[in-house]
Amino acid sequence: MKILVAYASAHGTTGEVAEFISNNLAVYGADVVHKAVETVESVKEYDAFILGSAIHEGIWLRNMMLFIDKFEAELAQKPVYFFITCIRIAEADGYDHVMKNYMHAPTLEKLKVRNVNAFGGAIQLKEIDWNERWTLGLRYDGTNLQSRLNADYRDWYAIGAWVTSIAKDLAIKPVMSA
Numbered sequence: 001m002k003i004l005v006a007y008a009s010a011h012g013t014t015g016e017v018a019e020f021i022s023n024n025l026a027v028y029g030a031d032v033v034h035k036a037v038e039t040v041e042s043v044k045e046y047d048a049f050i051l052g053s054a055i056h057e058g059i060w061l062r063n064m065m066l067f068i069d070k071f072e073a074e075l076a077q078k079p080v081y082f083f084i085t086c087i088r089i090a091e092a093d094g095y096d097h098v099m100k101n102y103m104h105a106p107t108l109e110k111l112k113v114r115n116v117n118a119f120g121g122a123i124q125l126k127e128i129d130w131n132e133r134w135t136l137g138l139r140y141d142g143t144n145l146q147s148r149l150n151a152d153y154r155d156w157y158a159i160g161a162w163v164t165s166i167a168k169d170l171a172i173k174p175v176m177s178a
């Protein structure tokens, strides 16, 4: 089975999550490729898709939307799974809030996404410019922004568990070496 893990990432965090997902899926003998969405030229050759975007200003990155617009007909014919990375999830009501506010239901329905998940992301102030800081400060919809900065909220165990559930859904089994 050939699987594409396609990600939209502004600062690399989501790309690393995609790489981790890809490495995890390889255990199941899947032929997995992880790529930034803007570098994907064709999706015909894949049997399943895991799509992931960072959240900026409460929405998916533009490159993810462009990718979906371009390939939606082909994506919808195969199993699709979707995740986001964000920092709002680290607050007390985080998971429910981001699942309700950061997921665009019409797009997920259009692609017939089988499973959706949200994971903590990471942010380093030194890596974001003043324009981004301004945007983040102005548009962030949580209450406790300062303590959310310069932190890595990625829960690799939760991401790994999600990959296991995807493998189960795709009915692929671990490949044992002889």
Ligand SMILES: Cc1cc2nc3c(=O)[nH]c(=O)nc-3n(C[C@H](O)[C@H](O)[C@H](O)COP(=O)(O)O)c2cc1C
Pocket: 008, 009, 010, 011, 012, 013, 014, 015, 054, 055, 056, 057, 058, 059, 085, 086, 087, 088, 089, 120, 121, 122, 123, 128, 132, 133, 135, 136, 139, 140, 141
């Ligand atoms: C300009 C900017 C805006 C952001 N807006 C939000 C937001 O609205 N809600 C949120 O939870 N996280 C927000 N974040 C945090 C990112 O979603 C998080 O850091 C993510 O892991 C970044 O992924 P990336 O490194 O792949 O770009 C924002 C980050 C930046 C730089």
